[in-house]
Amino acid sequence: MKIERAYTIVTSPGRNFVTLKIVTDQGEYGIGDATLNGREMAVVAYLEEHVIPTLIGRDPQRIEDIWHYLYRGAYWRRGPVTMSAIAAVDMALWDIKAKLAGMPLYQLLGGKSRDRVMVYGHATGRDIEACLEEVARHVDEGYKAVRVQAGVPGIASIYGVAKKDGEPYEPADSDLPDEHVWSTSKYLNHVPKLFAAVRERFGDDLHVLHDVHHRLTPIEAARLGKEVEPYHLFWLEDCVPAENQEAFGLIRQHTTTPLAVGEVFNSLFDAKALIENQWIDYIRATLTHAGGITHVRRIADLAGLYHVRTGFHGPTDLSPVCLGAAIHFDTWVPNFGIQEYMPHSSATDEVFPHDYRFEDGHFIVGEKPGHGVDIDEKLAKQYPYKRASLPVNRLEDGTLWHW
Ligand SMILES: O=C(O)C(=O)C[C@H](O)[C@H](O)CO
Numbered sequence: 001m002k003i004e005r006a007y008t009i010v011t012s013p014g015r016n017f018v019t020l021k022i023v024t025d026q027g028e029y030g031i032g033d034a035t036l037n038g039r040e041m042a043v044v045a046y047l048e049e050h051v052i053p054t055l056i057g058r059d060p061q062r063i064e065d066i067w068h069y070l071y072r073g074a075y076w077r078r079g080p081v082t083m084s085a086i087a088a089v090d091m092a093l094w095d096i097k098a099k100l101a102g103m104p105l106y107q108l109l110g111g112k113s114r115d116r117v118m119v120y121g122h123a124t125g126r127d128i129e130a131c132l133e134e135v136a137r138h139v140d141e142g143y144k145a146v147r148v149q150a151g152v153p154g155i156a157s158i159y160g161v162a163k164k165d166g167e168p169y170e171p172a173d174s175d176l177p178d179e180h181v182w183s184t185s186k187y188l189n190h191v192p193k194l195f196a197a198v199r200e201r202f203g204d205d206l207h208v209l210h211d212v213h214h215r216l217t218p219i220e221a222a223r224l225g226k227e228v229e230p231y232h233l234f235w236l237e238d239c240v241p242a243e244n245q246e247a248f249g250l251i252r253q254h255t256t257t258p259l260a261v262g263e264v265f266n267s268l269f270d271a272k273a274l275i276e277n278q279w280i281d282y283i284r285a286t287l288t289h290a291g292g293i294t295h296v297r298r299i300a301d302l303a304g305l306y307h308v309r310t311g312f313h314g315p316t317d318l319s320p321v322c323l324g325a326a327i328h329f330d331t332w333v334p335n336f337g338i339q340e341y342m343p344h345s346s347a348t349d350e351v352f353p354h355d356y357r358f359e360d361g362h363f364i365v366g367e368k369p370g371h372g373v374d375i376d377e378k379l380a381k382q383y384p385y386k387r388a389s390l391p392v393n394r395l396e397d398g399t400l401w402h403w
């Protein structure tokens with residue numbers, strides 16, 4: 001069996017997605033998600049110019065060999081563009097292999113470790129009351145875990161809060177980057193009130209999560225972690241930028257609030273020290289940005305040695321292909337933690353038919369051979385690409401800060 005064709009499909013049913021399709025000479029095909037929010041066309045160029053030509057004629061069953069050919073063979077290793085391209089190839093090849101085996105992907109990985117996969121939804125509001133209403137809606141819809149993000153008085157536009165209450169949050173909302181203004185002190189003085197209000201209204205059993213989105217220094221994160229301990233968060237995410245993994249060691253000395261990090265990671269080496277020193281509790285690197293199933297499986301295995309659990313990134317800027325494959329992975333992986341879930345638009349779900357389903361705060365994995373997600377190429381063509389950029393963030397004095 002040989003790879004006969006491979007090509008990228010760029011579609012934008014409300015937001016941009018990049019999908020790689022690999023077709024064998026026996027007619028079987030697989031698809032992978034190659035979406036890198038705000039940098040989509042960089043991955044398309046890398047795939048079309050430097051990856052796809054090297055795939056033609058290869059045996060699609062040799063997943064591990066192809067992975068190393070694209071990783072070691074690239075010379076310029078790692079990085080979000082390279083690893084998203086490798087991930088898309090890897091996801092498509094696992095899809096093909098599972099289809100050839102006539103089994104759902106989770107069976108190929110090792111079978112079910114659980115019957116359903118707990119998710120967390122996104123409750124956002126321009127103020128605490130609006131956010132509580134969104135929490136209530138999620139609880140009514142059966143969610144057992146909710147991420148809470150609310151506006152902060154004195155900060156005009158903040159990460160994770162939709163422009164209009166009740167609308168989904170879409171960060172890539174302009175052709176060129178919007179500029180937001182940030183105040184750490186206003187945020188730190190306000191956000192503990194959000195968690196107090198959630199616990200007051202919804203009690204102790206609801207899993208509550210929060211995303212700081214890389215904006216604090218280690219000692220500020222230590223202060224926040226300590227202050228929110230009475231509200232026993234499920235996790236505090238991306239509390240500091242994680243290039244310097246040791247920073248989490250300082251935070252860890254001050255607080256028992258569980259820490260999650262890694263949605264921007266693209267290889268095991270971004271997380272190795274964090275995991276081996278048990279500086280974190282959840283690793284967020286997911287299939288599309290961290291080299292696919294072949295590599296993320298290794299991250300999860302290392303994490304499992306150190307009581308670190310998976311908590312895959314899962315916003316609407318990862319396509320249903322990534323989500324579908326992730327649910328198979330989540331169903332298998334022994335050290336599963338939780339799966340992020342921002343429902344895609346109905347237009348997106350039409351372009352990407354899938355067999356996973358949401359039920360009572362959990363995902364139920366599908367039983368179709370492969371990862372269970374397809375792409376309607378004819379429909380995809382109706383949604384042309386339009387550049388969309390993530391914002392940048394400045395402090396009140398104009399310093400370019402972390403977004
Ligand atoms: O879903 C999350 O936790 C995020 O932080 C979302 C990111 O801002 C988003 O994926 C960037 O494209």
Ligand SMILES: [Mg+2]
Binds near residue numbers: 211237
């Ligand atoms: Mg995040």
